[in-house]
Structures are given as structure tokens and as C-alpha cells.
Amino acid sequence: MSSFSNLQLAPTLARAVAEMGYESMTPIQAQAIPVVLAGQDVMGAAQTGTGKTAAFSLPLLQRMLRHENSSTSPARHPVRALVLLPTRELADQVAQQIKLYAKYTQLRSTVVFGGMDMKPQTLELKKGVEVLVATPGRLLDHIEAKTAVLNQVEYVVLDEADRMLDIGFLPDLQRILSYLPKQRTTLLFSATFSPEIKRLASSYLQNPVTIEVARPNETASTVSQHFYSVGDDDKRRALRQLVTRNSIKQAFVFVNSKLGCARLARSLERDGLKTAALHGDKSQDERLKALDAFKRGEVELLVCTDVAARGLDIKDVPAVFNFDVPFNAEDYVHRIGRTGRAGASGLAITFVSGSDQRLVSDIEKLIKKKIELEAVEFEEERPRGRFNSGRRAWGEDDPRDVTELSSASRSGGRGRTAAPVDPFFDKPYEASAPAEGAPAPAWESTSNKPSRSLSTNIKTKRKVAALFKSGEPA
Numbered sequence: 001m002s003s004f005s006n007l008q009l010a011p012t013l014a015r016a017v018a019e020m021g022y023e024s025m026t027p028i029q030a031q032a033i034p035v036v037l038a039g040q041d042v043m044g045a046a047q048t049g050t051g052k053t054a055a056f057s058l059p060l061l062q063r064m065l066r067h068e069n070s071s072t073s074p075a076r077h078p079v080r081a082l083v084l085l086p087t088r089e090l091a092d093q094v095a096q097q098i099k100l101y102a103k104y105t106q107l108r109s110t111v112v113f114g115g116m117d118m119k120p121q122t123l124e125l126k127k128g129v130e131v132l133v134a135t136p137g138r139l140l141d142h143i144e145a146k147t148a149v150l151n152q153v154e155y156v157v158l159d160e161a162d163r164m165l166d167i168g169f170l171p172d173l174q175r176i177l178s179y180l181p182k183q184r185t186t187l188l189f190s191a192t193f194s195p196e197i198k199r200l201a202s203s204y205l206q207n208p209v210t211i212e213v214a215r216p217n218e219t220a221s222t223v224s225q226h227f228y229s230v231g232d233d234d235k236r237r238a239l240r241q242l243v244t245r246n247s248i249k250q251a252f253v254f255v256n257s258k259l260g261c262a263r264l265a266r267s268l269e270r271d272g273l274k275t276a277a278l279h280g281d282k283s284q285d286e287r288l289k290a291l292d293a294f295k296r297g298e299v300e301l302l303v304c305t306d307v308a309a310r311g312l313d314i315k316d317v318p319a320v321f322n323f324d325v326p327f328n329a330e331d332y333v334h335r336i337g338r339t340g341r342a343g344a345s346g347l348a349i350t351f352v353s354g355s356d357q358r359l360v361s362d363i364e365k366l367i368k369k370k371i372e373l374e375a376v377e378f379e380e381e382r383p384r385g386r387f388n389s390g391r392r393a394w395g396e397d398d399p400r401d402v403t404e405l406s407s408a409s410r411s412g413g414r415g416r417t418a419a420p421v422d423p424f425f426d427k428p429y430e431a432s433a434p435a436e437g438a439p440a441p442a443w444e445s446t447s448n449k450p451s452r453s454l455s456t457n458i459k460t461k462r463k464v465a466a467l468f469k470s471g472e473p474a
């Protein structure tokens with residue numbers, strides 16, 4: 001294991017690292033830090049959660065220490081390092097980490113992102129900062145307002161570059177990069193090296209050292225994985241029952257589409273669960289609020305899409321639900337990697353419906369484990385009794401049901417009041433179509449019956465009630 005002490009970091013940085021409690025370098029750190037210290041460009045394939053932020057910030061701060069000074073004059077603190085990220089949450093997260101690493105130095109850092117008043121950001125920038133973390137759009141606003149001057153930038157980090165391109169930030173990036181001195185070190189991090197990313201790298205990086213950290217495709221042994229055969233119309237009910245039976249205090253609930261995410265969150269909220277949605281159509285402010293509420297424990301279920309959840313540094317979630325089987329098996333690994341961290345036990349529950357067999361087989365191949373399909377044995381749920389027939393499992397579309405449900409959930413101690421009814425959300429859960437070439441999604445299935453033979457390896461298992469009686473999963 002590589003130790004940070006081999007790096008000969010300045011005592012101020014070494015002290016901050018020691019305080020973080022890091023014992024050894026992660027693979028991306030062991031590979032990238034020496035390269036950045038040597039001043040070379042880097043093209044890194046690594047995702048958030050791999051220790052990537054320290055991998056670029058520590059060597060960058062170390063190299064900038066020569067500019068460290070205690071002058072109060074803003075002119076003595078020009079922007080020397082620029083870190084660009086696609087979203088406000090990620091920018092905020094990275095800026096917070098950089099502040100921690102730099103806390104014993106005199107280097108200043110700040111973050112600017114959209115959806116917020118520009119004034120406080122302007123004030124910070126005017127005081128002078130060496131490290132500027134930013135989202136591209138807002139940075140351009142500051143460049144235009146002349147509050148961000150980038151002609152002394154020595155380091156640029158394009159973090160989550162693939163996602164910046166997905167969001168359509170390429171023109172903004174090109175403009176920003178055109179303001180920077182040619183003589184600089186450029187670091188690009190991306191989850192994948194798609195042709196677009198390679199093009200970006202060939203235009204803006206000079207002889208980069210390529211560093212790839214393998215995507216983990218092993219699931220932690222501390223995560224108890226369960227796959228339930230559930231018809232699409234029963235998924236919500238199954239979710240509620242599993243949350244209650246397992247006394248799950250908080251969970252991520254993954255769905256495959258933004259629309260599905262909004263609808264599911266809304267309907268769970270109406271069921272009396274404290275829920276928030278995290279998807280690409282939410283404003284930055286809404287997303288940050290949802291995240292904060294989840295981190296504070298005020299939200300029980302964070303319903304999210306893969307893209308929205310990617311990169312969020314939320315640890316120790318007791319459970320993860322895959323309300324939809326992900327289209328990519330790798331996403332399954334990433335999703336359930338949110339639980340069972342650092343030796344804690346975690347629970348990962350996946351709902352499998354009729355036409356998910358190919359997706360489940362893909363997961364089976366990736367995780368190299370037999371997947372045994374379990375059946376959910378539903379318990380009678382008051383106030384559900386009246387609404388047991390037909391497509392709408394929880395009396396959706398019936399305002400009386402909402403009232404009844406809400407009062408039931410109030411008496412259940414969740415302290416919720418009835419949410420106003422928005423007709424959009426009254427439609428049953430429905431995800432949008434997958435990308436071309438992807439297998440047909442589960443919700444297109446007309447059958448609610450459990451799939452009988454998912455793969456040769458998938459066997460129907462004990463009834464879920466029996467499973468929980470035996471005291472597992474933890």
C-alpha cells in the first residue's frame with residue numbers, strides 16, 4: 001500500500017491529510033499524484049468515490065505553495081488553479097474537500113455556481129483566490145463581469161468531463177479554455193474515454209499521461225443483495241413493506257428515468273414517506289436542498305436517477321432499492337456501492353419484473369454471483385384494502401384515497417399532512433424508453449406475473465415473509 005508519507009508533501013498539507021484519517025493512497029492517488037507533481041498533463045478515467053479529488057488537489061496545492069503569501073492585497077492572490085465541474089453539488093463537494101486539504105496553508109479557494117446570487121461570489125472573487133472551483137456557465141458570467149480573471153491560471157482540472165459534455169457544456173468549456181494561458185497543466189477526469197472525450201483531450205491536453213482506475217465490478221461482501229420478483233404495479237407497495245419490515249431509516253431508490261423519478265417520489269410522499277427526488281430536471285437549488293435534507297436525515301427515501309446520483313459523496317446509506325433494474329449492469333454495482341461502505345452492513349433490494357431477464361443476466365455475469373429471485377408476500381395494508389383491484393395499487397386517482405392515506409400515515413407517526421394533488425403525478429409510475437438498442441423496459445410488459453425463468457441460474461427463493469422472520473437481512 002502506498003503511503004502519503006512517500007510523497008513528501010509539505011507539512012501543512014501532510015497535516016491536513018493526516019487529519020482526514022487517510023491511511024494509504026487510493027489507486028488513483030498513487031498513480032496520479034506523482035505525475036501531477038511532475039507537472040504533466042493527466043487524462044484520468046476515474047469516478048467520484050475513488051479519491052479522485054485528493055488525487056488532483058493535493059499535488060496541485062503542493063505546487064502552488066510557492067505562491068503562498070499572507071498579503072491582504074487581492075492582486076497577490078490571482079486565480080492560479082481552476083477546477084471545472086458539471087453540477088453545483090459536485091462543485092460544492094469538491095470545493096469543500098479542497099478547503100480541508102488547504103486549511104493549514106495560506107492558499108485561498110472558493111466556489112462559484114449557477115442558481116445563486118452572483119454578489120456574494122463576486123465579493124469572494126474580488127478578495128482574491130488561488131483556487132477557483134466552478135461550473136462552466138456561472139464562471140462565464142463572472143468572466144464577462146470581469147470578476148474572474150484567468151490570465152494567471154497554471155492548472156486546470158476538467159472533472160467529470162464526460163458529464164459536462166452530456167449536459168452540453170462543450171461550447172462553454174471551449175470558451176473558458178480560450179481565456180487561459182497556453183502554458184499550463186491540464187488534468188481531465190472522466191468516467192469513460194469516449195471519442196468526444198478523446199477529442200477534447202487531444203485539443204487541450206499536451207502529451208497527457210493516461211491513468212485508468214478499473215471500474216469496480218465487485219460488490220462489497222457487506223451488502224446483502226436481494227432480488228424480488230414484483231409486477232410493475234406492485235413495486236411501490238413492495239417498497240413500502242420492505243422499508244417497514246426492515247426498519248429502514250434511509251435509502252436511495254433508483255429509477256431509470258427522470259419522469260419515473262418525479263412520479264415515484266411524489267406518490268411515495270403521498271403514501272406518507274418522507275421522500276425527495278433527485279433528477280436532471282430539478283433546479284440546482286432543489287437538488288441541493290433535497291441532498292441536504294437527506295444528509296440531515298429529514299428525508300427517508302431519496303428517489304434518484306443514475307445520472308443525478310453519480311458522484312454524490314453520500315455514504316453509509318443503510319439500503320439501496322433498485323426500483324427499476326438498471327440498463328447497464330455496471331450501474332447496478334455503482335448503485336449498491338452506496339450501501340455497506342466501510343464495513344457497515346448494507347441492504348440492496350432489486351425489483352425484477354417480467355421483461356428484465358436480460359438485464360438481470362447481465363448483472364449476474366458482472367458480479368459473478370448466482371441471482372436467486374425471491375417472491376414478495378404482501379401483508380394486508382390498511383388503508384389499502386379497498387383499492388386492491390385494478391392497476392392502481394394505492395388508490396391513485398382517487399382524492400379520497402389521498403386523504404385516507406395521509407391520515408393513516410399521520411397516525412403511523414410520520415407526521416405528514418396530505419400533499420396537494422397534481423394530476424401529473426396521479427398517473428401510475430412509468431419510465432421513459434431506454435436508449436436505442438437497449439432491451440425493452442420492464443414497464444412495457446403487460447404481465448405482472450413474476451418471470452419464471454430469468455436465467456438458468458436464477459431460482460425462485462423462499463417467500464419474503466419467511467426471510468424476514470429468520471431475522472435477515474440485517
Ligand code: AMP
Nearest residue numbers: 022024025026048049050051052053054
Ligand atoms: P472523491 O472520489 O474524491 O470524491 O473521494 C471520495 C471520498 O473518499 C471522500 O469522502 C474522501 O474524503 C475520501 N478519500 C479520499 N482519499 C482517501 C484515502 N486515501 N483514504 C480514505 N478515504 C479517502
